[in-house]
Amino acid sequence: MAAAAEFQVAPTIAPGCTRAGILKSMTNPAPHGARRRWFPALGAGALLVGAVGYVGLVDPHKPDSVFPICPFRLLTGWNCPACGGLRMVHDVLHGDLAAAISDNVFLLVGIPALAGWILLRRRSGKSLMSLPGVATVVIAALAWTVVRNLPGFPLVPTLLTS
Numbered sequence: 001m002a003a004a005a006e007f008q009v010a011p012t013i014a015p016g017c018t019r020a021g022i023l024k025s026m027t028n029p030a031p032h033g034a035r036r037r038w039f040p041a042l043g044a045g046a047l048l049v050g051a052v053g054y055v056g057l058v059d060p061h062k063p064d065s066v067f068p069i070c071p072f073r074l075l076t077g078w079n080c081p082a083c084g085g086l087r088m089v090h091d092v093l094h095g096d097l098a099a100a101i102s103d104n105v106f107l108l109v110g111i112p113a114l115a116g117w118i119l120l121r122r123r124s125g126k127s128l129m130s131l132p133g134v135a136t137v138v139i140a141a142l143a144w145t146v147v148r149n150l151p152g153f154p155l156v157p158t159l160l161t162s
Helices: 002-006 019-027 032-036 038-057 071-076 085-093 097-123 131-148
Strands: none
Touching: 032 038, 038 085, 085 097, 097 131
């Protein structure tokens, strides 16, 4: 009888833990570390909202606005695939679709299409960017760069002079 009593172990709780803490962790599905994973996404979302808000308030069509100069255009004199993108976002935010198309139709159509394609691939469990997908995006960007810089091409970024 004494040997049987020797092996009986009472339920114990780890040092520093209380029964209330264990019950709380059982009812709270997201541990503290899981909440921290949302902080970068929330920070990026706040930056995106701030940047889009700034582009919506300040008109990038005006030459005196404080926006960065495209380094590709500064070095080559050509419009890059994204030239006119800030003007396009400004025009979309103000409901001027015709001006947005003129500023950068490639980004106007391409960004939503690429985002939708990535979301579909993510939902199906595939890698976000496959090699053929990356090749398609790069070839389309190169083709758009060449076509938009041909003499007489009608869709060029607009710049309002004061």
